[in-house]
Amino acid sequence: MTISPQSISLTRYLIEEQRAGRINADLRLLIEVVARACKTISIAVGKGALGGVLGDAGTGDDVSINVQGEAQKKLDVLSNEILLEANAWGGHLAGLASEEMDTSQPIPDVYPRGNYLLLFDPLDGSSNIDVNISVGTIFSVLRAPDGVTQATDDDFLQPGTSQVAAGYCTYGPSTMLVLTVGNGTHAFTLDREIGSFVLTTRGMRIPEETKEFAVNMSNQRFWEAPMQRYVGDLLAGKEGPRGKDFNMRWVASMVADVHRILTRGGIFSYPLDSKCAAKGGKLRLMYEANPMSLLVEQAGGAASTGRMRMLEVQPTGLHQRVPVFLGSKREVEAAVRYHAEHDAAA
Ligand SMILES: O=P(O)(O)OC[C@H]1O[C@](O)(COP(=O)(O)O)[C@@H](O)[C@@H]1O
Numbered sequence: 001m002t003i004s005p006q007s008i009s010l011t012r013y014l015i016e017e018q019r020a021g022r023i024n025a026d027l028r029l030l031i032e033v034v035a036r037a038c039k040t041i042s043i044a045v046g047k048g049a050l051g052g053v054l055g056d057a058g059t060g061d062d063v064s065i066n067v068q069g070e071a072q073k074k075l076d077v078l079s080n081e082i083l084l085e086a087n088a089w090g091g092h093l094a095g096l097a098s099e100e101m102d103t104s105q106p107i108p109d110v111y112p113r114g115n116y117l118l119l120f121d122p123l124d125g126s127s128n129i130d131v132n133i134s135v136g137t138i139f140s141v142l143r144a145p146d147g148v149t150q151a152t153d154d155d156f157l158q159p160g161t162s163q164v165a166a167g168y169c170t171y172g173p174s175t176m177l178v179l180t181v182g183n184g185t186h187a188f189t190l191d192r193e194i195g196s197f198v199l200t201t202r203g204m205r206i207p208e209e210t211k212e213f214a215v216n217m218s219n220q221r222f223w224e225a226p227m228q229r230y231v232g233d234l235l236a237g238k239e240g241p242r243g244k245d246f247n248m249r250w251v252a253s254m255v256a257d258v259h260r261i262l263t264r265g266g267i268f269s270y271p272l273d274s275k276c277a278a279k280g281g282k283l284r285l286m287y288e289a290n291p292m293s294l295l296v297e298q299a300g301g302a303a304s305t306g307r308m309r310m311l312e313v314q315p316t317g318l319h320q321r322v323p324v325f326l327g328s329k330r331e332v333e334a335a336v337r338y339h340a341e342h343d344a345a346a
């Protein structure tokens with residue numbers, strides 16, 4: 001693709017949002033810096049085996065483990081460094097937090113500070129890195145509490161409704177940035193020759209009804225009863241209570257699964273199961289569930305823990321985990337209904 005004079009770049013889109021009074025200059029620049037960091041990550045991902053970026057972080061048998069208790073890939077570490085380095089000196093932030101770091105990261109004294117907080121999952125879908133399947137970066141932006149110029153972990157503990165921007169970048173056959181600043185969800189595709197993100201879908205809309213679900217079925221026997229019944233009814237197809245046949249997809253990169261759902265509908269779910277119940281779920285509220293939920297709601301979809309609206313969960317910890325149901329509105333409502341019926345009968 002070549003950029004025509006009519007093409008709307010990310011920069012132009014953000015300037016128009018600023019002129020309309022929906023974002024200020026600091027937030028615009030912050031998003032530009034994140035987008036630039038994503039381009040750098042995209043180049044590293046794209047080099048694959050030629051770039052020496054595949055495989056585990058650490059040396060020999062001494063694989064590096066992050067705060068989540070998960071083995072880190074080289075690209076987890078590299079992407080985290082790229083995002084930290086790009087954002088720390090920008091002057092828009094009072095703090096950064098990452099899935100890969102134990103605590104939030106203060107802005108070094110030598111740099112100016114601003115009033116935003118940036119949270120990210122630098123590389124989502126790590127298990128897919130070495131097999132050349134789509135991975136991504138997810139980010140969320142909050143406002144620092146009044147008067148806070150150097151944030152501590154507690155300052156980040158705001159519900160998803162407080163997000164002023166959220167987005168993800170998917171490193172797949174093409175690199176795409178999907179963004180909301182609270183005025184719809186929009187998709188930008190990276191023109192690799194020119195190095196610019198170009199608006200390719202304005203106002204993504206998730207169809208309300210769907211016949212497609214995404215879940216890791218290998219966990220079925222560990223699920224709670226309402227999830228067992230819900231998926232059992234999906235699998236029963238036309239002859240079952242739902243009266244239609246459902247298809248299933250599972251990439252195991254949340255970014256890729258959510259991108260499919262934003263594009264053609266569906267329900268994505270990582271429910272509570274007995275393996276992850278002690279932690280509260282598998283996916284992370286602040287780095288994964290909240291930003292994706294805002295993007296999905298802004299595209300006309302819904303997002304829930306199964307028992308409450310995701311964006312209203314009051315976080316209690318930076319690395320808190322939650323069960324996740326998001327996507328086509330009617331289908332998320334159906335999954336929530338199964339949980340409500342179960343809880344009412346208990
Ligand atoms: O391997 P599983 O259990 O199916 O889990 C897949 C889920 O885990 C994740 O990979 C977690 O993300 P990270 O790679 O950032 O840890 C999600 O992207 C994905 O939905």
Ligand SMILES: [Mg+2]
Nearest residue numbers: 121124125288
């Ligand atoms: Mg992730």
Ligand SMILES: [Mg+2]
Nearest residue numbers: 121122123124
């Ligand atoms: Mg990750």
